[in-house]
Amino acid sequence: MLAPTPQPTSYDAPYWDAAVAGKLMLQKCSKTGKFQHYPRGHSLQTHGDQLQWVESPGLGEVHSFTVIQRSFYENLDAPLILAIIELDEQVRVTSHLVNVGEKEVSIGLRVKATFKPNEGAWPTLVFTPEGT
């Protein structure tokens, strides 16, 4: 069984195009100033199209995490650290924590986004401890 690789669609192509350039783009409601992620074709606040793409510094903290000891997918090797990251923009993303030992991870750990290139596929957003 394989974990799927992402396929951009009409409303989120700008996210993936920026990811190739190593930039994390988030959608911001231009009426309320609130961020949203994953990308959508409309603002969750107004249900209208008042949306702009904003580059994020990619800083945030670990909201929850788990060390997967038994991978369910042939294309992902265990152990790996799956985490929910709360970005400083107050949106959460699912990701992997890399370049960090399992025992060094805790809820609240400050982290920074980076894109890992994948040959023949879209890049993967991962996080490392801030300052590393």
Add this chain to the structure above:
Amino acid sequence: MFPNARIVGAHESPRRKAEVHPYVIFHEVISAALNDAGLTFSDVDGLCVTAGDMAEGGCAEDSIEVGDYLGLRPTFFDSTDVGGCSAIYQTGLAAAAIEAGLADVVVVAYAAAPRRFPFAPEVAWPIGPGAYEMPYGYAPPPAYALFAQRHMHEFGTTREQLAEIAVTCRANAANNPHAPKREPLTIDEVISAPMIASPLSKLDCCLVTDSGGAIVLTSKERARDLNRPAVRVLGYGAYHSNVFLSQQSDLTLTPGVVSGKRAFERAGLAPTDVSVAQLYDAFTITPLMALEDLGFCKKGEGGPFVESGAIRSDGSIPINTDGGGLSSNHPGKRGVFALIEGIRQLRGESPGHQVSDVDVSLVHGIGGFFSAASTLLLAKD
């Protein structure tokens, strides 16, 4: 709520490892549930089904396909897939359909063989929200591990407290001849079992079985002529929120907060009125959070509550009396089995631990990654 609808038949397949396609299990369990009710296929005009995840063996498994395989031509039908709680959700729809005169005899059924046909996420979720989640190795155990980790962080819940749930389910399974896991289990054994996704070990996770189940509903009038003790639906609530955890504003709350409140309000009942509860147990964290969200204890106090023995067979609110998904039966969607055990408790027919003097039987299911919930409050006619 639903003064004219009655549950008159129920059957859980004894199968746990199928040598057959799920359609064969559908036929077996629906035949047996109709027989239990004293009805036949020709009486059925309503069909609600859910099946395994995404095309087991290439089948769509909606009500058209399953109905066609069975030879049923219903005029009321539903194949809503809200994960594990689908059959509980559909029981509310079926009762409402009977109430409104849309159907006379409704079958709610589920069958799946995930051991024969494993879930295939690579065809399910490459676009949309899944594109931001599934590439990371998302699956039920790590997702529920993320909930558990956050609950432990915020409230000091311990692995021992989670393990108590697995131990309780195992004790209830001891007498259930169909439960694959019946030997006694200790808290230490749960904690020292191989880790799947921290903090959940293998014994914090449900079994994976091939099985099926069905129930039959009809009108109060028609139920009078049948030979089975009828069960009423006193309360019903449903709710769905987010597909994935990243969209959930509070990882310590589940959609059971809303489905449970609605069910209790509509029934005019409170958690203290409940004699026995079937709480969906895909993982040990799942019923722990349900106990909080349904109001059996306060938010954050699920750990000390289970540690006190409250959920054991001699406690104030026995749960998962057949052994639950942790020790008895869990294909992809356990809801129908929780429902059948909730009905058996009212009939005095539990194969696991039968609670004495059951007045109100609660059945609570969740779907996805705490994405949906449905709650039923059942009572004898």
